[in-house]
Amino acid sequence: MNGKSFPDNVLIIGSGMGGLSTALILSQLGSKTTVIEKNLLAGGLMRGYIRDGIECPVGVHYLGSLDHGQVLRRLFDFLGVSPKIPVEKMGANGIIDQYIFEDFAFNLPEGLDAYEENLQNAFPKEHRQITAIINAIRRNGNKMHALDFLFSTQNYPSMLEEIKPVGALLTELNCSPGLRAVLGVPCCWIGVPMASCPVFYHNMVLATYLFSSWRLKCSGAELVNVFSERLRSLGGNIIKGDGVEKILVNSRVVEGVQLQSGAVLKSPVVIGAVHPKVVLNMLPDGAVKPSYQRLISKLKDTDGMFCVHSKVDALNRPEIPHNIFKIKTEKNGDIVELNYYQIRKSEQIGKNLLTILTSGKGEQWKQWEHTKSGRRGEGYIAKKENRAWRLIREAEDTIGPMPSATLVDVYTPLTTRDWVNSPGGSAYGILRSYEQLLEVSILNRTSVKGLFLSGQNIMAPGILGTILGSFATVKLIVGRDRFFKMFRRLELAQK
Ligand SMILES: Cc1cc2nc3c(=O)[nH]c(=O)nc-3n(C[C@H](O)[C@H](O)[C@H](O)COP(=O)(O)OP(=O)(O)OC[C@H]3O[C@@H](n4cnc5c(N)ncnc54)[C@H](O)[C@@H]3O)c2cc1C
Structure with a gap:
């Protein structure tokens, strides 16, 4: 060659x-x-x-932009895999993601217009800020849709506004803590703190899920x-x-x-x-x-993740067609903790699967970092199961009681590290x-x-x-x- x-x-x-x-x-x-x-x-x-x-x-809980003509669908089409991947559209009940904060909740719907409307309703005094933010998301979303990253002959991103961190932009716009918290969630999806997450990166990721969101069937x-x-x-x-x-x-x-x-x-x-x-x-x-x-x-690198898979009674805890994020913030709206919940059908009749994802908090697992998967011993198992149960009990505040929940599996950043060779278990x-x-x-x-x-x-x-x-x-x-x-x-x- x-x-x-x-x-x-x-x-x-x-x-x-x-x-x-x-x-x-x-x-x-x-x-x-x-x-x-x-x-x-x-x-x-x-x-x-x-x-x-x-x-x-x-590593696949939901996917964005899979409708005909949308960006991921076009890539799947090109790769020749689309017809064989069964997916179902989320958002039929008007919600793709539900954000539960300590003092309010926000629903992320399908579509940029619907998202803007939800933001305007939730933060009626911030019309100017929301318009500016939505315009930028629309611009970046269109670039993503046009595959600008691959086909543009200009360097991308070219505008300083788009490179600056989301946190700095929201401070400049004088956004309220609530609006700041809502806009901080997509930064967490991609593991970059809001204080250093480039605006275009946040906007493109958010836009691809707003265009349409899907679960694997x-x-x-x-x-x-x-x-x-x-x-x-x-x-x-x-x-x-x-x-x-x-x-x-x-x-x-x-x-x-x-x-x-x-x-x-x-x-x-x-x-x-x-x-x-x-x-x-x-x-x-x-x-x-x-x-x-x-x-x-x-x-x-981005942090590793801690994940709990738990079996719950399907009658008591039916499948939830959207994702739930339970979020703790600082007074200024910066996110300090985020737990992701998903309840889906399982292969066992009468049982659903609750998945909880949260930060791996690397330091907790340091003492087992030189041990191999399956050989970490009782102390490690006890530690991860204790944390798993705390997370399940905490999830009950949001999802409702789950008295018959049992653990199916729990993994830590060390598991991810060993499975895919990701340094430190970075997600x-x-x-x-x-x-x-x-x-x-x-x-x-x-x-x-x-x-x-x-x-x-x-x-x-x-x-x-x-x-x-x-x-x-x-x-x-x-x-x-x-x-x-x-x-x-x-x-x-x-x-
Ligand atoms: C918990 C979690 C949830 C996620 N949820 C979503 C989601 O809902 N939607 C979404 O779009 N994305 C999600 N992601 C992200 C997405 O899964 C990843 O970005 C993507 O799968 C990464 O693919 P990759 O090929 O780069 O890396 P990997 O999947 O890590 O593949 C690397 C491969 O290389 C192999 N390997 C390593 N070293 C060697 C070696 N020396 N020789 C040979 N093989 C080697 C590994 O075993 C592995 O199979 C999630 C990720 C995580 C961790």
């Missing part, structure tokens, strides 16, 4: 949404792709797991199967249960990878669809410039904060010819953000002009 010509043979490290979507794009363009996964099962975070006969979701494992089978049909393959130990580099040119089994696979293009720090650890000394090594090593990878904006924009400049990165760290986390990152990486591999020609139909599909 010369600089920007098309690669015949590509190795991709990691079979999460990042690895699989990158493989699908390149396979469609004619590359022979091999995805290498350290776990026995493919899928990374998008895959759930089964306990007690119940499917417990991990299948398990995470089935979702992974759809992607894996599509890849197989295009001639790609997935090696499972044999992770990459080393990336082979000679004179700053990539040559292939060495697996944990010792097997060596050769290729002029290797894509690390794993955390950039993991890629760094697989490279030989001196493979990348010291400046790049320093840049990656000191990047801050959304590198923190895309205002302070790190420049650094995260140059992650793919590895200075090793033929070595690229993809996955949630490239553009944004979430299923949509991760797939967009895959397209951005392919653009880098094939060159901008070629990419524009190849993917014009994707851009045009919105019209």
Whole structure:
């Protein structure tokens, strides 16, 4: 392969949404792709797991913009997976997300107009602020819809207003604590504190869910199967249960990878669809410039998550068609704690599954950080179960009593760390904060010819953000002009 010509043979490290979507794009363009996964099962975070006969979701609770012509739908269409992914639309009862604060509640509906109306009704004295905020969300949402990140020839975001942190903007606009709290929730979804979350980032994420929100009507494992089978049909393959130990580099040119089994696979293009720090650890000394090594090593990551899956009586606690967020704030409206609740049908008759997600509070698990999954002992189990029960009892204040609740499973950031190799168990990878904006924009400049990165760290986390990152990486591999020609139909599909 010369600089920007098309690669015949590509190795991709990691079979999460990042690895699989990158493989699908390149396979469609004619590359022979091999995805290498350290776990026995493919899928990374998008895959759930089964306990007690119940499917417990991990990294896909809901998806935005899946209606015909909307951005995620167009990407799924392009990847050739849309018809096989069963989804159901949220918001039929007028609510996608319900935010429960200590002294008021706010419903996030479908549609920007409806959202604006709800904001104007909840904060009638802040008409000016709300109009300014909604205009910016509309502008950024349209850019997302037009896939501006991939197709614009200008640097994005170009306006200083859009880079500044949400917290600073709301202070300038003199927003009330209530409005500030409501607008802070999308920052939490992507794990970036409001004080450092860039405005465009907040707005794009919020807009994609406002356009339309969806739940999977299948398990995470089935979702992974759809992607894996599509890849197989295009001639790609997935090696499972044999992770990459080393990336082979000679004179700053990539040559292939060495697996944990010792097997060596050769290729002029290797894509690390794993955390950039993991890629760094697989490279030989001196493979990348010291400046790049320093840049990656000191990047801050998003926090890990603590998750409780609990079985509840379906008659007493029926399925809730929207998400619930229970939120504690400072006096000024800044969010200090957020618990996410979802109640969905389970595979067991008469039982529903309550999922609670909250911050992993890293320090709590530090004493077990050098132990392996399944070998952390009684103290660890007791600690996580105690916290789980506290969270379930707290959820009762919002959802109602759950006297017959039982624990199905509880996981901590250490579980996430061990499952997908995410540093410190970080949920959304590198923190895309205002302070790190420049650094995260140059992650793919590895200075090793033929070595690229993809996955949630490239553009944004979430299923949509991760797939967009895959397209951005392919653009880098094939060159901008070629990419524009190849993917014009994707851009045009919105019209
Ligand atoms: C608790 C939680 C809830 C979430 N909820 C949502 C949601 O509701 N909606 C949404 O859109 N997004 C959600 N997300 C985010 C979304 O799941 C992720 O952004 C996305 O799945 C990341 O995909 P990825 O491919 O970048 O990473 P991963 O899924 O982490 O994939 C990386 C893969 O690489 C493998 N790997 C690591 N090291 C090696 C190695 N040396 N050799 C071979 N393989 C290796 C790992 O095992 C893993 O399979 C959630 C995330 C979390 C943690």
